[in-house]
Amino acid sequence: MANVSNKKQAPSIDYDAIEAMESFNSFVRKKNIFLFSITAVFLILYILLPILAFQPVLQQKIFGNITGVWVYSAGLFVMTIVLCTVYVKKAASFDKAAADVLAEYHAKGGK
Amino acid sequence: MNIVSIGFFVAIVGLTLVVTYIAAKRTSSAADFYTAGGGLKGWQNGFAIAGDYLSAAAFLGVSGAIALTGFDGFFFSVGYVVANLVLLYVIAEPMRNLGRYTLADMLTARFNEKRIRGVAASGTIIIVILYMIAQLVGAGALIKLLFGIEYWVAVLIVGVMMTTYVLFGGMTATSWVQIIKASLLLFGTGLLATLVLVKFDFSLLKMFDTIAVDHGEEFLVPGIKYTSTIDSVSMMMALVLGTSGLPHILMRFFTVKDAKTARSSISWTTWITAIFFSLTIFLGFGALNFVGLDQILAESKAGNTAAPLLAHYLGGDVLMAFIGAVAFATILAVVSGLVLTGASAISHDIYGEIIKDGKLTEKQQVVAARTGSISIAIVSIILALFAQSLNVSFLVSFAFCIGASANLPVILYTIYWKKFNSTGAVAAMVTGLVSCLILGAMGPNVWSPVEGAAIFVGKPLVPLAVPAIITIPLGFIAGYLGSVLSSSKVPKEEAERIYKEIRVKSNTGVSVSDISH
Numbered sequence: 222m223a224n225v226s227n228k229k230q231a232p233s234i235d236y237d238a239i240e241a242m243e244s245f246n247s248f249v250r251k252k253n254i255f256l257f258s259i260t261a262v263f264l265i266l267y268i269l270l271p272i273l274a275f276q277p278v279l280q281q282k283i284f285g286n287i288t289g290v291w292v293y294s295a296g297l298f299v300m301t302i303v304l305c306t307v308y309v310k311k312a313a314s315f316d317k318a319a320a321d322v323l324a325e326y327h328a329k330g331g332k
Numbered sequence: 333m334n335i336v337s338i339g340f341f342v343a344i345v346g347l348t349l350v351v352t353y354i355a356a357k358r359t360s361s362a363a364d365f366y367t368a369g370g371g372l373k374g375w376q377n378g379f380a381i382a383g384d385y386l387s388a389a390a391f392l393g394v395s396g397a398i399a400l401t402g403f404d405g406f407f408f409s410v411g412y413v414v415a416n417l418v419l420l421y422v423i424a425e426p427m428r429n430l431g432r433y434t435l436a437d438m439l440t441a442r443f444n445e446k447r448i449r450g451v452a453a454s455g456t457i458i459i460v461i462l463y464m465i466a467q468l469v470g471a472g473a474l475i476k477l478l479f480g481i482e483y484w485v486a487v488l489i490v491g492v493m494m495t496t497y498v499l500f501g502g503m504t505a506t507s508w509v510q511i512i513k514a515s516l517l518l519f520g521t522g523l524l525a526t527l528v529l530v531k532f533d534f535s536l537l538k539m540f541d542t543i544a545v546d547h548g549e550e551f552l553v554p555g556i557k558y559t560s561t562i563d564s565v566s567m568m569m570a571l572v573l574g575t576s577g578l579p580h581i582l583m584r585f586f587t588v589k590d591a592k593t594a595r596s597s598i599s600w601t602t603w604i605t606a607i608f609f610s611l612t613i614f615l616g617f618g619a620l621n622f623v624g625l626d627q628i629l630a631e632s633k634a635g636n637t638a639a640p641l642l643a644h645y646l647g648g649d650v651l652m653a654f655i656g657a658v659a660f661a662t663i664l665a666v667v668s669g670l671v672l673t674g675a676s677a678i679s680h681d682i683y684g685e686i687i688k689d690g691k692l693t694e695k696q697q698v699v700a701a702r703t704g705s706i707s708i709a710i711v712s713i714i715l716a717l718f719a720q721s722l723n724v725s726f727l728v729s730f731a732f733c734i735g736a737s738a739n740l741p742v743i744l745y746t747i748y749w750k751k752f753n754s755t756g757a758v759a760a761m762v763t764g765l766v767s768c769l770i771l772g773a774m775g776p777n778v779w780s781p782v783e784g785a786a787i788f789v790g791k792p793l794v795p796l797a798v799p800a801i802i803t804i805p806l807g808f809i810a811g812y813l814g815s816v817l818s819s820s821k822v823p824k825e826e827a828e829r830i831y832k833e834i835r836v837k838s839n840t841g842v843s844v845s846d847i848s849h
Binding site: 234236237239240245248249252253256257259260263264267268270271272274275279280282284285286287288290291294297298300301302304305306308309312316319322323 | 407602833835
C-alpha cells in the first residue's frame with residue numbers, strides 16, 4: 222500500500238526500525254550529552270556576567286582603565302567564537318555517524 | 333535634507349527595488365514566497381540572520397546606550413552574541429529537519445492538532461506586531477531626525493517599501509535586502525570604528541583612559557542604568573534565550589536546504605555579530621567623547637542618534653548621510669522580514685492549515701500569502717501611527733521575553749522530551765505568553781511614581797523591567813505539569829510512534845533530504 226508509485230513521493234521510511242537500532246541510540250546519546258553539557262557551561266559562564274558585574278571582582282581595573290567587566294565580556298566573545306568552531310568540527314563527525322546509521326538501515330533491507 | 337543624503341537614500345531604495353524585481357521573477361510558489369524555495373546558501377542565510385539581529389535597535393540603540401550609560405549598554409552586545417550559541421547547539425538543526433515554513437509547522441510535525449497551530453500562530457503574530465511597532469516607531473523618529481520628514485510620512489514611506497519587497501519578491505527579496513544591508517552596516521560600522529581608533533592612536537588603553545578621565549569612571553562599570561543584579565540577570569536571560577524563540581529568526585532556518593547549511597548559516601552569523609558588536613564599544617565611546625553627552629541627549633533622550641552624530645563629527649555631511657542611509661536600509665530589511673513572518677502565521681497557519689485544512693492549491697496559497705502580507709503591514713502601520721510616544725526598547729525586550737517564555741520551552745520539549753504531549757504544549761505557550769503580558773503590565777515600564785515616565789502613575793507591583801527570570805521558568809513548569817497531569821488521556825502507542833519518528837528525523841535529517849530530491 223505504501224509502495225512508491227509516484228516518483229515525487231518519498232519512499233516510506235520505517236522510523237521504528239531506525240529508532241530501535243543500537244547504533245542510532247548510542248549516536249543520539251553521545252550527541253545529546255555533548256550538546257547539553259556545553260550548553261550548560263556557556264549559559265553558566267554567560268549568566269555569571271550580570272551577577273559578577275556588580276561585585277568588586279569585575280569592577281576592579283585590570284589593564285590601565287579597562288575594568289574586569291570588559292575583560293570578562295571579551296572572554297565571552299572569544300568563548301562564542303571558539304565554541305562555534307568546536308561545534309562545526311564536532312557536527313561533521315555527527316553527520317558521519319548519522320550517515321552510518323542510515324547506511325546500516327539500508328543494508329538491512331530498509332527502504 | 334541635503335543633496336548627498338538624497339543621493340544615498342535614492343541609491344539604496346533603487347538597489348533594493350532592482351533586487352525585488354529580480355526576485356519577483358523567481359517567486360511563483362508558496363515555498364518560494366515563504367522560504368526562497370529553501371535555496372539560500374549558508375553564507376547568504378548567515379548574513380540575512382545577522383541582518384535580523386542587527387536591527388535599528390541594535391545598531392542605533394546599543395551604540396547610543398553605550399554612549400549614555402557605558403558598560404550598561406554593552407550588556408546587550410554580549411547577550412546578542414552569546415545567543416548564537418543557543419541557536420547553534422540546540423535549535424538550528426532540529427528546526428531545519430522538522431519544519432517547513434513556520435514554527436507551528438515544526439510543532440505540528442509532532443502534535444498534529446489545530447489548537448497547537450492556533451496558539452503558536454497567535455504567539456507569532458503578537459511577537460511580530462510588538463517587534464514591528466518598535467521598528468516602525470524607531471524608523472519614524474530616525475527618519476524625521478535625519479531627513480526632516482514628518483513622523484507619519486516617514487512611517488508611511490517605510491510601510492510602502494516593506495510591503496513592496498515582500499509582496500513581489502517574497503523571501504528571496506527580503507533575504508537579499510537583508511544581505512545588502514548587513515554588508516553595508518558592517519562596512520559602515522567598521523569605518524566609524526577605525527576612524528575612532530585613529531583618533532586614539534589605535535590604543536584601547538588610551539580610549540579607556542580618556543573616557544575615565546574626561547567623562548568619569550562610572551562609564552567603565554555597570555551602574556548608570558542597571559543597579560540591581562536581579563534586573564540585569566532577568567534581562568540577560570531574555571536576550572540569550574529569547575533569540576531562539578523569535579519567529580522571524582526561526583523562519584530563516586527553512587530558507588536553506590538541510591541541517592548542514594543551517595549550521596553553516598549560524599556559523600557565519602556568529603562571526604558577523606561578534607565583529608559587529610565588538611565595534612559597538614568604539615561607536616559608543618567615540619560618540620561620548622567626540623560628540624558629547626549634551627549634544628547626544630539634545631537630539632534624542634534615548635541616544636538613538638549617537639552613531640549618525642559621530643559619523644558627522646568624523647566625516648562630515650557625506651559620512652552622516654551614508655550612515656543615515658544604512659540605518660534606513662536596516663529598518664527596511666528588518667520590517668520586511670517581520671511582515672513575511674506575520675504573513676506566514678496568518679496565511680499559512682491560520683487560513684491555509686486551520687480554516688482550509690491545508691487544502692489550498694499552490695496558486696491559492698500564494699494569493700493568501702500576499703493578502704496576509706498586506707493585512708499585517710496595514711495593521712502595523714496604523715498601530716505605529718498611534719504608538720509614536722511608546723518606549724521602543726521596552727517593546728523589543730518584551731518580544732524577547734515572550735520568545736524565551738512562550739516559544740523556547742515548547743520547542744525544546746518537542747525536540748528532546750519523549751513524554752511531552754499536546755496539552756503540555758498548549759499549557760507552556762499560553763502560560764509563557766500570558767505571564768509575560770500580565771507581569772509586564774504590572775512592571776515599571778507601565779507604572780511609574782513619576783508622572784510622564786510611564787503610561788500610568790503609580791508604584792509598579794513587579795519591580796522587574798523584563799520579567800523573564802519569572803516567566804521562563806513558568807513556561808517550562810507549565811509544559812512539564814501539563815504533560816504529566818494529562819498523560820493518562822493520551823494514547824501511548826501513537827504518541828511513542830510519533831516521537832520515534834521525530835527523534836529519527838531531527839537527528840538524521842532523513843525526511844528533509846528525501847523531500848528535496
